[in-house]
Amino acid sequence: MATNSLAWKIGGEAGSGIKVTGEMWARLCHHLGLNVYGYTEYPSLIRGGHNTYHVFADEQPIKSTTERVELLVALNKETIDLHISEMSPGGIILYDGEQFEIDEAEYNVSFVSFFSVPIKRLAIEAAEMDLMKNTVALGASCALVKVDEAVLNAVIEKIFSRKGEKVVALNQKAAKAGFEYVRNHWDKEYEYSLVGRESEPSLLLTGNEALSLGALAAGIDYYGAYPMTPASSVLDFMAAYGPQHGVVVRQTEDEIAAINTAIGASLGGVRAMTGTSGGGFSLMVEALGMAGIVETPLVVLESQRPGPSTGLPTWGGQDDLRFVLHASQGEFPRVVLAPGDPEECFYETANAFNLADQYQLPVIILSDKFLSESIAMTPEFDNEKVTIDRGKWATDHELNGPERFKRYLDTEDGISSRPLPGKEGGVFLANSDEHDEFGYSREESSTRNQQNNKRLRKLEHVKQALPVPRVYGPLSAEVTLICWGSVKGPALDSLALLMKTGIKANVLHLVYVSPFPSEYVAKIMQTSKTTIVVENNVTAQCAGLIREMTGEKADHLIGKSDGRPFTPEEIMREVNNVLK
Amino acid sequence: MSEQKTTINDFATDLKPTWCPGCGDFSIWLALRQALVKLGYQPHQVMMVFGIGCSGNMCNFVNAYGVHALHGRTLPTAMGLRMANHDMPVVVIGGDGDGYGEGGNHFIHTLRANPNITYIVHNNQVYGLTTGQTSPTSDLHAKSKTNPTGVIDEPINPLALAIAAGGSYVARGFSGDIPGLTQQIINGIQFRGMAFIDVFQPCVTFNKVNTYQYFRERVYNLEEAGHDASDKQAAFNKALEHEGKLPIGVFYEKERPVYEYSFPQIEEKTLVEQSHAYKKGERDLDTIIQEFR
Numbered sequence: 025m026a027t028n029s030l031a032w033k034i035g036g037e038a039g040s041g042i043k044v045t046g047e048m049w050a051r052l053c054h055h056l057g058l059n060v061y062g063y064t065e066y067p068s069l070i071r072g073g074h075n076t077y078h079v080f081a082d083e084q085p086i087k088s089t090t091e092r093v094e095l096l097v098a099l100n101k102e103t104i105d106l107h108i109s110e111m112s113p114g115g116i117i118l119y120d121g122e123q124f125e126i127d128e129a130e131y132n133v134s135f136v137s138f139f140s141v142p143i144k145r146l147a148i149e150a151a152e153m154d155l156m157k158n159t160v161a162l163g164a165s166c167a168l169v170k171v172d173e174a175v176l177n178a179v180i181e182k183i184f185s186r187k188g189e190k191v192v193a194l195n196q197k198a199a200k201a202g203f204e205y206v207r208n209h210w211d212k213e214y215e216y217s218l219v220g221r222e223s224e225p226s227l228l229l230t231g232n233e234a235l236s237l238g239a240l241a242a243g244i245d246y247y248g249a250y251p252m253t254p255a256s257s258v259l260d261f262m263a264a265y266g267p268q269h270g271v272v273v274r275q276t277e278d279e280i281a282a283i284n285t286a287i288g289a290s291l292g293g294v295r296a297m298t299g300t301s302g303g304g305f306s307l308m309v310e311a312l313g314m315a316g317i318v319e320t321p322l323v324v325l326e327s328q329r330p331g332p333s334t335g336l337p338t339w340g341g342q343d344d345l346r347f348v349l350h351a352s353q354g355e356f357p358r359v360v361l362a363p364g365d366p367e368e369c370f371y372e373t374a375n376a377f378n379l380a381d382q383y384q385l386p387v388i389i390l391s392d393k394f395l396s397e398s399i400a401m402t403p404e405f406d407n408e409k410v411t412i413d414r415g416k417w418a419t420d421h422e423l424n425g426p427e428r429f430k431r432y433l434d435t436e437d438g439i440s441s442r443p444l445p446g447k448e449g450g451v452f453l454a455n456s457d458e459h460d461e462f463g464y465s466r467e468e469s470s471t472r473n474q475q476n477n478k479r480l481r482k483l484e485h486v487k488q489a490l491p492v493p494r495v496y497g498p499l500s501a502e503v504t505l506i507c508w509g510s511v512k513g514p515a516l517d518s519l520a521l522l523m524k525t526g527i528k529a530n531v532l533h534l535v536y537v538s539p540f541p542s543e544y545v546a547k548i549m550q551t552s553k554t555t556i557v558v559e560n561n562v563t564a565q566c567a568g569l570i571r572e573m574t575g576e577k578a579d580h581l582i583g584k585s586d587g588r589p590f591t592p593e594e595i596m597r598e599v600n601n602v603l604k
Numbered sequence: 605m606s607e608q609k610t611t612i613n614d615f616a617t618d619l620k621p622t623w624c625p626g627c628g629d630f631s632i633w634l635a636l637r638q639a640l641v642k643l644g645y646q647p648h649q650v651m652m653v654f655g656i657g658c659s660g661n662m663c664n665f666v667n668a669y670g671v672h673a674l675h676g677r678t679l680p681t682a683m684g685l686r687m688a689n690h691d692m693p694v695v696v697i698g699g700d701g702d703g704y705g706e707g708g709n710h711f712i713h714t715l716r717a718n719p720n721i722t723y724i725v726h727n728n729q730v731y732g733l734t735t736g737q738t739s740p741t742s743d744l745h746a747k748s749k750t751n752p753t754g755v756i757d758e759p760i761n762p763l764a765l766a767i768a769a770g771g772s773y774v775a776r777g778f779s780g781d782i783p784g785l786t787q788q789i790i791n792g793i794q795f796r797g798m799a800f801i802d803v804f805q806p807c808v809t810f811n812k813v814n815t816y817q818y819f820r821e822r823v824y825n826l827e828e829a830g831h832d833a834s835d836k837q838a839a840f841n842k843a844l845e846h847e848g849k850l851p852i853g854v855f856y857e858k859e860r861p862v863y864e865y866s867f868p869q870i871e872e873k874t875l876v877e878q879s880h881a882y883k884k885g886e887r888d889l890d891t892i893i894q895e896f897r
Contacts, residue, residue: 229897237889243882246873248686269887270869270878272687275711281680284673288653291671292692293876296684314674373815405893412884444876445685446692448648451665455672456656464619464664465672591611 026216027189028058030169031076031092034161035107036099039071045097045158046077047163050399052179053081054228056171056220061513062228062399063589068253068337069555074102082518087365087400087513091593094216095162097167099143101126110334111136114215118164120144122156134285137212139168146201148256156198163202167212170217170407173203225403230396231510234366234402235325236261236595237371239267241410244323245294247579248274248285253337254393255299255327267463279304281475283311283324290320291454299325302344303334309351311385316356318454318463319432319440321387321415322372330587339538339587340393342509342560345569348388355476357383357483359490362390366402368535369395374410379489381415384439390537392560393590395510397460400467416441417423423449430461434474438481489540495548503599506545508534508566510589511558517592518599520555525600534566540573549576556580556602558595610646611624611881612637613713615880617667623658626873628805630780632726633662635696636780637790640668643825655707656700659726660807662697676706679714683863686719689876693722693793700727704740712760714796715769717863717893722792722799725762726779727815728807736810746813762802764841767836767856774839778823779806780816784852791854797862804852807874819850826853833857 027444032049036042041212050062058081067073080090084352093110096103096545098119104126105153107118113135119126121140128138139162148166159180164178180195225361236258239247262273274290276282282298289296300308305326315322326348330341351601359379369391376387418441431452434439440461443450452465458475460466495504496518507515512533522529534541534547549555551571557567557578562585566580580602581594605870623629640650647668656675657815667885673681674710678696703725704712714723730748731737737750741762745754766774770784773795777785785803792799806820831853832838839856864870870878 070733177656206833222756225897228895233896236893240887240889241884241890243879243884243887245879249682256822267867267869269889270875272875274683274687275637277682277709281683281710281713284677284680285687286672286683288681288686289688289875290684291681292685292688294688295877296688311677314677318671321631405889407885410884412882414880444880445651446648446689448646451648451667451669453670453672455663455670456674461668464617465661474754488760600861 025220027483028220028221029082030094030216031078031080031090031112031164032095033073033076033093033107034097034099035076035103037071038066038069038073038075038423040099040181041155042075042077042164045162046079047399048162048179049181050079050228051216051386052162052166052171052176053079054401055179056176057223057403058082058220059086060399061089061401062230063394064397066338071264074106074472076107079250081160086517088517088588088592089398089589091591095165097165099157100124101153103129108133108136108157114443116168118161118168118216138181139210141202143202146205146556150197150201151194153194159195159198160202165197167203167206170219173200176203181183187273203320209439210596214288227404228399229366229402230257230397230399230484231363231366231369231391232257232327232367233261234389234395235373235389236265237405238370239297239377240265240271241405241407242374242377243295243412244271244295244297244377245506246272246286246289247298247300248276248282248296250276250279250282250304252301252304252542254329254396255301255325257396258299258325260380271442271493279307280311283308286322287311287320290322293319294312295381297323297325299327301327301329302331302347305348307353313352313354313356315386316352316354316479317385317456317458321384321388323376323380323388325391328390328398330585336587338393340383340560340589341585342392342565345390345508345537345561345565345584348390350485355488356384356479358534358538359385359387359486360390361387361507361536363395364509364533365395366400366478370405371409372535378411379486382413383486384415384442385482392510401412401546405488415439418443418450423447428462430457431463432461434461434478437485438478483539489537490539490541492544493532493534493541494532494534495532498528501528501530501556503527503529503556503603504532504548505529505595506532506555506557506560506601508537511560513591514592514595515558518595521592521596522599527595527599527603536599537566537569540569542573545570546574549578550573551578554579554603556582556599558582558590560590610641611628612641614647615640615667617665619664621665626808626810627658627725628728628807629658629662631779631782631785631804632803634667634725634781634791635785636666638786639793642786642790643793649692651685651692651694653678653685653694653696655702655857657702659697659699660702660809663787671883676702677710678702679707683714683717683719684722685873686721686767686864689874690720690870691874695793696721696723698725698761700725700729700739700741701731704762708740710767712769715766715800718770718772718798718860719863720865721882722789723801724789725802726805727762727802728805728811730811732807732810743813759842761878763855764798765841767840767843771856772858773854775799775801775854776852777801777803778819778852779803780819781857795857796859822848822850823852824849826851826855
């Protein structure tokens with residue numbers, strides 16, 4: 025019997041409510057006190073195509089998706105064809121035999137049960153709505169894994185209460201229909217069940233939701249963006265929840281306007297942010313340098329999807345590390361950070377605003393589709409751990425001195441205090457041209473050297489202020505997996521699987537990739553027995569960076585670029601392969 | 605506005621303008637400073653945004669808070685500044701290449717948004733700073749370094765475009781008429797909404813056709829001609845006049861909701877005031893977080 029460990033998947037056409045249903049199942053598992061990870065795949069279209077939502081629930085901590093499926097809800101035949109190979113022994117495929125016929129023999133699998141539930145008929149009988157199919161399927165799923173109907177009713181009430189009693193009642197009716205059908209018609213054994221357990225309070229949310237909350241906690245004032253998957257949900261979130269907290273949100277005409285409005289707002293003295301994916305970031309690149317040379321704080325989210333060009337719009341990857349590290353002409357300081365899970369999205373976004381303000385430079389948050397759109401269990405956020413540091417502002421004493429105020433004063437740490445525009449005595453020019461200490465255009469070699477060196481000097485100081493990367497798992501291990509950003513989840517989840525194959529491994533996860541924590545990483549590289557860099561690209565972008573920054577070469581590389589996330593099983597297999 | 609006596613010299617930096625002798629940019633520089641003085645502003649009370657080009661080089665000669673923005677990106681920069689602080693007047697200076705070429709998309713969409721800014725375009729129908737290439741407003745068949753046999757593209761009509769895009773204040777000035785231009789800038793700054801002023805500004809070095817003489821022979825004043833600036837159709841018809849006589853003055857003027865005044869969350873205090881008063885934990889995020897529990 026497998027209790028409290030279940031991989032559930034629903035598949036069907038785009039537009040048939042797959043995502044909402046998947047999230048409801050994830051919330052149900054969360055409600056039961058289990059650890060949950062929910063991952064969705066969908067094509068870049070609104071109707072048709074193939075959509076899935078995979079929810080893995082377990083008592084053990086889980087931070088990634090898995091290749092297992094024990095309960096597959098197939099809203100069409102394609103779902104069975106595509107995913108039957110993922111089924112675990114003893115798994116059930118739940119489908120609507122009144123809508124499409126299948127020949128079980130065609131699949132030639134003896135260890136999986138097929139179970140036809142008239143999902144559509146039940147939905148129409150119970151709620152007179154085709155769309156209620158999904159809720160019927162949830163009710164049926166609950167009955168199969170022996171979850172009490174009341175639990176599902178409570179989750180439905182929580183999710184739909186905002187839409188009114190009628191919607192709640194209809195959904196509960198549809199759920200009941202599915203539930204009772206299974207109770208009356210399923211007479212076989214099913215070894216998977218969810219009984220729930222007591223657990224600490226936690227949150228179930230996406231990286232983008234956590235990042236948006238982090239920005240709100242940090243006091244974001246302006247968010248300007250142009251919709252682009254997988255960053256759009258931050259714009260949607262900000263538009264929905266920002267105004268009640270004083271945030272001004274603008275959907276701009278393009279990404280160029282998005283970043284330039286953010287720069288304008290920041291120059292005006294507020295905390296400003298923009299967000300996009302690689303394509304939109306390409307358009308923002310010139311303005312990134314503008315923020316660099318006028319030394320205005322700016323937070324930019326770049327949530328990666330596989331390129332080049334429009335690429336795979338609704339899939340994920342880590343193709344853009346080298347791009348964001350070097351984007352824009354000229355040399356100027358920037359910070360690039362890559363959170364690994366929603367918890368880091370929250371705290372590191374809040375910190376990004378501080379770094380931007382303290383060092384007056386652009387800070388890029390590098391996420392990706394897997395982190396931005398998957399839902400993961402996260403400890404409650406602690407506002408006490410959020411700090412707010414607005415950096416150096418010109419005092420009245422500085423502004424009213426005998427000599428004219430110098431906005432770009434050449435200081436020891438490279439940071440000069442900035443006046444709030446409108447303040448008497450603070451007049452300066454934020455100049456995209458190279459400039460003198462007042463901001464006026466100058467092209468003399470001495471001025472150029474002074475200002476360029478001043479700006480770049482900030483990097484040495486910001487580097488000292490950044491936290492060192494973390495090593496997870498046993499301190500002493502035969503194998504050290506090195507990863508950055510969202511690969512943290514599958515890498516951590518692979519450790520137990522690796523142990524089963526006799527490999528004792530740990531994980532070095534990089535959040536801050538620029539400025540690079542060279543000394544720390546060099547030490548790890550030198551003291552580890554075997555190092556393997558795992559990243560979701562095939563040009564070894566991080567492995568190359570490590571070599572450049574530390575002089576150390578990783579022993580092995582594991583990469584991929586198919587738009588899909590690493591699974592722990594895949595990392596386990598690949599590690600075993602490279603160690604052969 | 606302060607009663608303190610300021611002069612046009614207070615709005616000038618110590619730096620000597622770098623324009624060609626006789627350049628129309630001098631007149632706009634002067635008219636701008638006169639307007640700011642007449643409106644009673646002091647340098648620290650004004651935010652200027654400059655584009656890239658000969659016009660944008662004015663950034664070094666105007667003593668006020670300023671941004672020398674990226675080429676074509678003055679308007680989004682100005683939007684951001686207004687959202688941060690809607691108590692500070694924002695005046696934008698740019699050229700025809702900057703605003704109608706590189707920044708054409710922002711021109712359309714900022715007019716739609718209607719922030720309370722004044723946008724002055726030095727329209728000399730040529731690229732001056734890069735020494736004589738075709739501009740979006742270059743006349744059909746005009747010869748330039750990049751169109752040695754003549755321009756093929758129809759010139760952009762900034763006035764008609766602005767009216768069509770929803771511009772609430774659409775005007776044209778002439779740098780040969782400094783008093784008139786000064787008054788236009790004053791009216792533009794006082795207008796509640798986006799005041800767009802396209803200015804005929806002869807380039808004495810790279811445009812030998814559209815000269816002071818050329819414009820003096822052709823311009824006439826819309827107000828004197830009895831034009832009704834509240835009539836959008838009439839304004840559009842006037843904007844389409846480009847052969848023979850060239851109208852200057854206000855083509856269209858009609859107040860409508862201003863972008864940055866449309867947010868309840870910044871009705872009482874500016875965004876920047878709220879920003880600097882913010883203390884950690886002040887935002888109660890629990891009602892949002894509750895949905896994720």
